[in-house]
Amino acid sequence: MAVTFEFVIEKGFHFAEAFGKRFGMPVTENRVYLPESLGDGYIQEIQLRQGLSLCMHRYILKEEFSLKRLESAGPSKMLTLRFDSRKVVWETGQQATHLFAPGCEAELGTGNFFTEIFFPAQQEIYFLVINVARELLVELLHLSVEEATLRNRLLTNPSFVVNVLMSGEMESTLKDFSSITLGSPFYLLRYQVKALELIYLLFAKITERVNEAEVAISRADADKLFKARSIILKDLSVAPQLIDLSKKIAMSPTKMKMLFRQIFGDSIYNYFQRARMNEAAKLLKNFSVSETGYRLGFTNMSHFSRLFEKYFKTKPKKFKDDL
Template sequence: MKTITEAEYTEQWEASLHKHYLAYNVDGFDRVGRCQNQYSKDYFWEIQLRPGLMVEFIEDDYHRCLNKENHHDDSMTVLVSKFYLSGVHRVLTPGIKGVKEDYEEKAGYNYLFFLPDIKEIEISPANQRLQFLRIFLELDLFCAFSTDFDILPDELQLLKAGKSAPRFHQAVGKITAKMRDTLREILNCPYHGMMKRMYLESKTLELLVLQLNQWNDDRNSTLTRTLQREDIERLHYAREILSRNLDNPPSLMNLARQVGVNDYKLKMGFRQLFGTTVYGYLQACRMEHAKQLLNERSLSIAGVAHAVGYASQSRFCHAFKRQFGMTPSTYRRV
């Protein structure tokens, strides 16, 4: 079957809109459309939640197979999340490093990908209803949520590099019961106006959290199955090194080299064995040692800060208050 370009499909699709329905700003910030063309009968709902975050729901009834070439330009610095409720897409991406040349996205599964500057052929078979929800998250917004990226899979950690980050397409797993509940809440939002926007943003972020957690859990369970006794001993040794060097801890890479594991196994194994990240453990130890030194009263607050590895007293005070809900001086008085 002939493959049509994105421009050709868009021209056909826009021509069909003259006979059908398109509405902008239905509730102040979304867009709804219905149309019919030679391939399918389409419905879409787009919601711009905030700069850098958009969600859309697609429902297309295909009566004819469509092979369409898509182009993701190099300015596409977005992480894309998809949840398929029905139907199937086949995608051809020949010659793209880090991405299968031929893969499917299908009902009951969810996917996460970063694919700037590529051409792909998307195949939508006939005689099916294709339904999926798709989230677009700008990398700047994704990276703004936290600096604690070492709890994430490597593919997501590398997104800190922006559009130069390696491409990936991840089949995360089956849509869980919690994901289905959240999808249902998004598609049946009971609110309007400002409250609708707030509600949809919270549920969209919740859906992303469930997806990231599923990917993490899958990686962690795989790692647990592959951890040997010597790996566990090395991870305990890494914890001891951190405990003994609170004032001048090794970098993540140096710590991994010292104990004889790679940095991925160190990060994921640490989280699996001890229930926290490498940095989280170091931070907790620093704060507990700081409490001990404050109780002993032999050092000034600046001295305590230096003893637990802080060059800046103000940063130490901020970290202490975030951990314990009070400043070091207040803690010492209490």
């Protein structure tokens, strides 16, 4: 059973302190280390300026772990930008192969609804959360009159979330944080520059989407859509059936499809297939091509091979041989 840390984002909330209190670990200079029983690594909070802070998570877990953000009362004056670069690392001779795991994503939203992030054991976890005041974010983005819709959304929408896949540039920028040493000359400025770069990259990715009319998403609807995603990812051998999925989350199929695309930037089926291929890449470490395909619900190995090649630009047999 996974170790769980539950928290609520309220005024004055400090993640490192709350985590340290929950697990009985001291907090020194806004950094708290994981207890040895849970894993190896730390959580670090850094205040960059008024209205802008970041929280870094860097650890490898010995046990399964979940972070549950519980619903808070009312709208928040702060927005949360989360960059999750968790990866599976495979050592092969003198080389290390890094594969994005399901959950490798970036997200922008309010912090007042329920979400759960699940981390498996023995996986390199590196994710960063930027907390920024709504007014400050709008000021940093220098939004034009033509971007009034986005401006109003950032300033006044009481509850929303937008989720995108991590890009290579985001991953590279995220890595740069590890080269910054606390207390080194102008280290806070370096953190701030990198945080602003991540903000830029996230909004650049978001605005790549087709400019469709968006609808307001309530906290209850956001909870349902994240529940739908959890159901999809729970068993990647079975394609989601829209009618059954809509019943499980108590939402009409039409509304579910529209809001899922709005939050996650893709159709339910495409999202499932992408996660399925990521899982295939992981399974190929320990299983043959045919066994991997069967485990993921494929009965036609030629179809599995073509689909894998579409996502990874190489056939699964060569992918496995290269490992």
